[in-house]
Amino acid sequence: MTRDEIIRMARLAGAMYDHMTWVERDLYPIFERFAALVAAAEREKVAAWMIAHLYATGHGDTTEDMLEELEWQIAEREREACAQVCKAEYAACWHQSAMAAAHAAQRIEQEIRARGG
Secondary structure, three states, X not given: OOHHHHHHHHHHHOOEXXXXXXXXXXXXXXXXXXXXXXXXXXXXXXXXXXXHOOOOOOOOOOHHHHHHHHHHHHHHHHXXXXXXXXXHHHXXXXXXXXXXXXXXXXXXXXXXXXXXX
């Protein structure tokens, strides 16, 4: 987050900035609003990255919720990629009459898919 973004959010939160001096008022509500704005900005960054990389953002309210959803989706994609490799190996072995290798590849594919469950 840039300095200008932080200053903009501080102003939105109600902090007053006058010639490099913060004018003190009841600071607790200001800090609460400022923290909420910063958290929202961070969630938006995570959500934008997830959407740009074709991940769903889930239904969580926090950045941690979104990251947990992202972790789950990445693991699911990895499992599917492994299963596709095994499926291709199975198809190649089937045509070469290497039945033992074909059965092994099929079992591996099934086991990888079962882990997603």
